[in-house]
Amino acid sequence: MFDIDTQVDTVVACCVLHNFIRLHNGDMTLPDRATMDVNESNMKDVPDGDVKYKKDVIVFNNLRQTGNEMRDAMAMQMWADY
Numbered sequence: 001m002f003d004i005d006t007q008v009d010t011v012v013a014c015c016v017l018h019n020f021i022r023l024h025n026g027d028m029t030l031p032d033r034a035t036m037d038v039n040e041s042n043m044k045d046v047p048d049g050d051v052k053y054k055k056d057v058i059v060f061n062n063l064r065q066t067g068n069e070m071r072d073a074m075a076m077q078m079w080a081d082y
Contacts, residue, residue, distance in 0.1 A: 002010070
């Protein structure tokens with residue numbers, strides 16, 4: 001449970017991300033100039049990141065697939081009821 005302000009911020013952030021992805025035709029690579037304004041001293045190397053979080057990524061992908069299937073089933077049912 002999140003307060004209403006956090007819920008609104010979450011929806012707005014999702015919309016911004018959605019529009020950004022559409023603006024770049026779904027290309028998930030960063031623009032060439034994306035790191036121009038980033039101070040390199042703030043960057044962190046995470047050498048064990050892939051090893052440490054690999055299971056989390058697999059679980060996340062499975063959850064995302066389940067969510068996609070639920071969304072599609074709801075949409076199909078709504079369409080059938082229409």
